[in-house]
Amino acid sequence: MTKFSDFANTLKASDIAELLELTEKPEVISFAGGLPAPELFPIEEMKQVDQAIYEKEGRKAVQYGTTEGYVPLREEIAKRMKKSFFVDCEAKDIVITTGSQQGLFILSQILVNKDETIAMESPSYMGAIMAFNPVRPNYIEVPTDDKGIIPEELDKILATDKSVRMIYVIPEFQNPTGITWPVERRKAFMDVINKYDVVVVEDDPYGEIRYDIEKLPSLKSMDTQGKVVFLGSFSKIFMPGLRLGWTIANPEIIDKFVKFKQAVDLGTSTFGQRQAAYYCQMFDMDAHIKEINALYAKRRDLMCESMKKYFPEECKFTYPQGGLFTWVTLPEGMDAKELMPKCLAKDVAYVPGGIFYPNGGNGNHFRLNYSNMPEDRIVEGIKRLGEVLKEELSK
Template identity: 40%
Template structure:
């Protein structure tokens, strides 16, 4: 019996490269594909201790239902972290989410009617497009260069798209390119959002994993009109399995997202919120993040060294100041999806994410996203050398 699905499901389709990425999960393949943190650096012993402690605590509060907008203590701790990052706020300004991914879903559901326009970077985070798609948006895209979204192109795009309601950006160490939005462009983006009455969805899961350079102010800290929804997450700096992210936004927006939270899942797991909260009380998150920074920075250097040494000279790689990814650009006409299927997986035994999938409107085939946080240093060197060999053999 054919099911009469709602229209919003029309574009909710499995990823065209899902089958290719599934092949990358084969343990005999070196994967630069997923956006995974390094599991060997998970603070497992500390999490073991905090989970034990919260479960043993008399009264069973950590196993009980909790307020839908999050445990008050955790909201307060997160407000402290956000305030330290230049976004002065209190617990009331924080909504705990099931990962920042849930904030992407809520933002679209809250703001987008079918046919409304979401402006994104080009390329952008695939998971955001997946979250936005059920709201049936149209997209307008802004190209990205070494300083992030080219905001000088934004005004023309806004004039051409009067139904633009929201602009989605990953300003720090963007997924997939690794680039960071410059300060001048941050200011220009906020000025245009004010002028064109846009909500800015600022997604910052990598922000605290900076290797070099100075921290730039968040868009939220530059927000004068309550237009920025700031999303952040413990996924990359603690563990993704906790599924804890949060939104900081103006009271009316946060209240609206809070209603969607009740509808979606009532609340984020009490156990996981209580564990995260006790972790912050007992241990030094900043010190843990410093360890991650050092490790990922060394891995990035190893990957870029190997790329310089082994890949054909016409292939360029971004040199991110933080985060988890570098972005390769091959010569025009090179198709990274086809190469992965025919050569990289079966011969080089290496996986990456073909770049075409990150472009909302017009896929460009000559890019690839490489993750350096998850593979070991050895795997990075071996994998890039194998990729280089395969590229020379098939160039």
């Protein structure tokens, strides 16, 4: 029998994962995954991109590259960071990662020791919790409201718990709630951070997927002490299968980050990096994102209108100004995880809310994704969910 590490022995398939496997059936209307709309992937343009890469660079395009990443892509990212996130940076400040998920994993490995503490919003992105778990940290859930993390509560935590090494936040269209921090909240958060010896990981995969709100300054743009690490991604604005993200940090963190990444994968796909860079050079990324936003805003509106029509009044939901998700709150005592088999029996699925809390609990929530399903299936899926919820509340 194979002997595994102590951590490997803690790994197990969750009952949630087993339930979500059922959502792969074509008849299931799944609002579970955070998937972009595939009909918007620029396939025809990418045929031209691939041809241009081979004509210009030939075999060099598929040779090993540097761990830091393809310089022209990092230069394109630096331009976007200034334009969309108000961050002044250069290629040397940026490391290309195999999705921003890799950035989460590496940062936890180089910043946090076993039994030290990671503070995060409550609730927060379940993929981040998965990425951080190998370090075996403790988690502190910082209370939030409809404007994001509550700075006063974070201040109390940092003043009393000196084991907090890293704070993980999603200020823009948060996963899973869809909430965006207003500028005043961001400033108050940074005022707290500047008092303590901690690193902030600002995860922003959704910042350019915005519908009804002007661009807001990122935390990184407010960072005067080099405490904020910014994670970005091409997955939601381009094509997720390329697995391209980026990390921006101070030189000290970048140095350790690159050394760790070398041990993990040597470097991210050199051809994939060129595909993204050439697309930015040959086509209009802003126009592409505008097309994405128009479709997603339409689908968000349709989902929210359908929930108003078909959900019981006791069920509440967020109306996100961007991103991919809305967050549903059920009456106290209802458990979204227990309801899921009943919903799957009607061929509709969501993600139960409990898995977004690192310390568990809070079962009366679930997350819905509106970006991936066509309009008719959004309406039908919400109608089916409403039937289950009404039936449950009538008991």
